[in-house]
Amino acid sequence: MTRMLASVTGPQEAEIALAGGADIIDVQNPAEGAQDHAAVIRATAQAIGGRRPVSALAGDLAMPADGLRAAVRAVATAGADMVRLRIVPGEGLANRLDRLAKAASGARLIGVFPAEAAPGLSLLPALRRAGFAGAMLDTRDKASGHLLDHLGLPRLLGFVEDCHANGLEAGLAGSLEPPDVPRLLVLSPDLLGFRGALCGAGDRMGPLDLARVQAIRGLIPPDLPAGGDVDYRLLAARGYAPAATLPDGPVDRVFVEDLVLPVFIGAYARERDAPQAVRFSVSAWVARGGRAAEDMRDVFSYDLITDGIRLLTGSGHVGLVETLAERIAAMVLAHPRVARVMVRVQKLDTGLGTVGVEIERSRAAARTLSPPLVQPLAEAAGFGHTRS
Numbered sequence: 001m002t003r004m005l006a007s008v009t010g011p012q013e014a015e016i017a018l019a020g021g022a023d024i025i026d027v028q029n030p031a032e033g034a035q036d037h038a039a040v041i042r043a044t045a046q047a048i049g050g051r052r053p054v055s056a057l058a059g060d061l062a063m064p065a066d067g068l069r070a071a072v073r074a075v076a077t078a079g080a081d082m083v084r085l086r087i088v089p090g091e092g093l094a095n096r097l098d099r100l101a102k103a104a105s106g107a108r109l110i111g112v113f114p115a116e117a118a119p120g121l122s123l124l125p126a127l128r129r130a131g132f133a134g135a136m137l138d139t140r141d142k143a144s145g146h147l148l149d150h151l152g153l154p155r156l157l158g159f160v161e162d163c164h165a166n167g168l169e170a171g172l173a174g175s176l177e178p179p180d181v182p183r184l185l186v187l188s189p190d191l192l193g194f195r196g197a198l199c200g201a202g203d204r205m206g207p208l209d210l211a212r213v214q215a216i217r218g219l220i221p222p223d224l225p226a227g228g229d230v231d232y233r234l235l236a237a238r239g240y241a242p243a244a245t246l247p248d249g250p251v252d253r254v255f256v257e258d259l260v261l262p263v264f265i266g267a268y269a270r271e272r273d274a275p276q277a278v279r280f281s282v283s284a285w286v287a288r289g290g291r292a293a294e295d296m297r298d299v300f301s302y303d304l305i306t307d308g309i310r311l312l313t314g315s316g317h318v319g320l321v322e323t324l325a326e327r328i329a330a331m332v333l334a335h336p337r338v339a340r341v342m343v344r345v346q347k348l349d350t351g352l353g354t355v356g357v358e359i360e361r362s363r364a365a366a367r368t369l370s371p372p373l374v375q376p377l378a379e380a381a382g383f384g385h386t387r388s
């Protein structure tokens with residue numbers, strides 16, 4: 001399950017976030033330098049009254065040890081259930097983790113890595129040993145771009161997997177927008193964090209907007225009730241659909257044409273030394289959700305195809321174009337809304353003209369789409385250990 005964190009400036013916005021369905025209320029002054037951060041946290045926690053967990057930033061891990069512990073204690077005693085600490089790149093950070101959990105007195109500690117710097121994942125085991133509950137990636141400089149501008153899908157998948165391997169929850173944030181949500185849900189993070197996308201005109205300095213909170217909420221499927229009614233429109237954002245929509249409903253062809261990427265591919269020894277240009281074209285015949293497409297919840301995003309290709313080609317050398325084409329087809333068919341897929345893989349640098357293979361694969365008629373519907377794409381496609 002992925003939870004939605006909404007950053008708010010105080011009690012008033014907290015109520016809007018709550019009404020819009022946010023799972024975690026994060027107290028954060030987007031202008032920084034809040035006059036009395038602890039007082040705002042206390043007022044927000046009191047207003048929320050336990051209806052949702054409250055989170056708040058306490059400071060930087062680089063702060064002097066005594067000051068850091070005091071900041072963690074102040075935020076926790078003000079009522080935060082989750083205390084976020086920025087992790088700035090640098091040596092000796094592990095030494096600063098001592099006694100932080102005690103200072104947090106029961107609140108869950110979350111380390112926030114800046115997405116702009118190559119995140120120092122070697123610190124994850126130390127975070128776990130120090131009693132942290134999770135780690136997040138977030139952009140520190142909000143003018144520097146979106147999370148995905150700084151780190152590609154393979155790196156983000158690696159972050160989520162490394163967190164989980166260390167027993168930590170994994171969070172992702174950084175000027176996320178609605179089209180980012182289905183792409184990131186595929187990675188199965190425990191948390192997606194938002195501020196700018198929830199504010200009027202997408203300006204994180206502006207006031208929280210209920211309709212925008214609801215729009216983001218609608219893209220993140222809530223926990224599935226066991227055997228209860230499921231809103232499949234929500235699941236569609238994650239690429240899932242009820243069995244009833246296949247194979248009889250209307251079908252759209254979602255396509256990617258002529259995506260060219262450098263790929264380590266080929267059976268010759270020399271083809272292991274350098275990547276070569278490979279062109280990808282993919283068509284996916286996708287069951288419509290039974291209504292006209294109005295927003296991201298109604299579509300199977302072509303981003304899911306391009307992201308999957310990037311993840312697959314970033315996972316090491318592949319011997320044959322046929323192997324790569326099969327993996328891409330399996331990856332696309334891992335989305336239950338996809339009934340049929342065509343994959344064309346063309347090598348452009350062989351000196352023999354354009355060579356390659358084109359395959360078509362269909363969902364086996366016998367394959368059911370019964371629950372569990374929510375299965376990470378990365379896992380379903382068998383590339384859960386990729387790195388770039």
Ligand SMILES: O=C[C@H](O)COP(=O)(O)O
Pocket residue numbers: 005007026028138139142173174175176193194195196197204
């Ligand atoms: O963790 C949540 C942050 O407040 C995200 O803020 P942002 O969406 O404006 O980057």
